[in-house]
Amino acid sequence: MPAPASAPRRGRPPAFDRDEVLAAATRLFWQHGYEATSVTDLTSAMGIRPGSLYAAFGDKESLFEEVVRRYGRSPVGAFVTVALEEEPTAHDAFARILREAAAVYADPSHPAGCLMISAATNVTPQDAGIQDRLRELRNGNLRTFEERLRRARQDGELPPEADPKALAGYFGTVLQGMSQQARDGATTADLTRIAELALRAWP
Template sequence: MTAPEVKRGRPPTFDRATALEAATRLFWEHGYEATSVGELTRAMGIRPGSLYSAFGDKKSLFKEVVQAYGRSPVGAFVGAALAEEPTARGAFRRLLREAAAAYPDPSHPAGCLTISAATNVTVQDAEVAAFLRDLRNANLAAFEARLLTAQQQGELPPTANPRALAAYFAAVIQGMSQRARDGATPAELTRTAELALAAWPQGQG
């Protein structure tokens, strides 16, 4: 896509992806506004000038963090489950079980960055909160689309309500993220996932 472009001038002394990972952990743990640029530069090992020339401002750095998070394993498992599982029920079962394992994983901050990183924002950062809210509501729409397809293919009975089921599973996922941040264990969240599946129409399985 992009031309190779001859390299000129002083080369960067830091790895962009590594720095982005450090920023991700901070935003994931404390959220957008509660993470200061000073904390970011310290964790990323760079000075403010380098941060602003490499990533723009704090807001665009955050958006780049969110995009990278969405492509990482822990951020992409929702889309993977919906796309790869042959049945809708299998997709949501896998999705819930993987959330139960990933959200409390101690190798990274608890819960889901998209769900919890911009809950408390000032009015001048309302755009950041809206950015994440739109991502969450897009996930809700993907849930509904998958369930609608399942109904059209006969996996779900005509009496089922795809939109209601999608909203229910979205609420469960978001609640599991919150519970993980409150200290829930993988065992607890796995049991929550199994109980949540009891809402599946017809009581199959």
């Protein structure tokens, strides 16, 4: 008995795999930054025509925003959030964050450092919104750090005189520095030594 005919598909089938082209765009933005990555660079790396890029993503800025959202959900972008959620103490969470950053930032399977720290350098005034967006994401991480450290102080894990805001800023600064060190060639071993030294500042 012949198989029943399948219902016709509506609309045009996708001409490319969205995850694959986003992965290519992510690597390019991560390696070169937003400003230095042109639409021509993107379409070449993604293997699509400019018209397909604009039809699928809107424009370069919208594509970058999707890249950032995708990065934030990936293992290399979400390890900070995961550590804060999974570790029972603030100390364990920040120790895990710093140690995992040493491994993630220097991992040769992708560009060095953190995309959200390095992608918005040297942005021109007309693209300042990108810089502002990434700054707000980074500042959001600092606020999350501070909230976790305030709870740690309330729970007695930190002494009463500890300054959660300053401590959050300290760990944020260390992470940003580790990202840049990785881009300058630091290895996981190099960054791990920095992470362990930074942890000695825990009150």
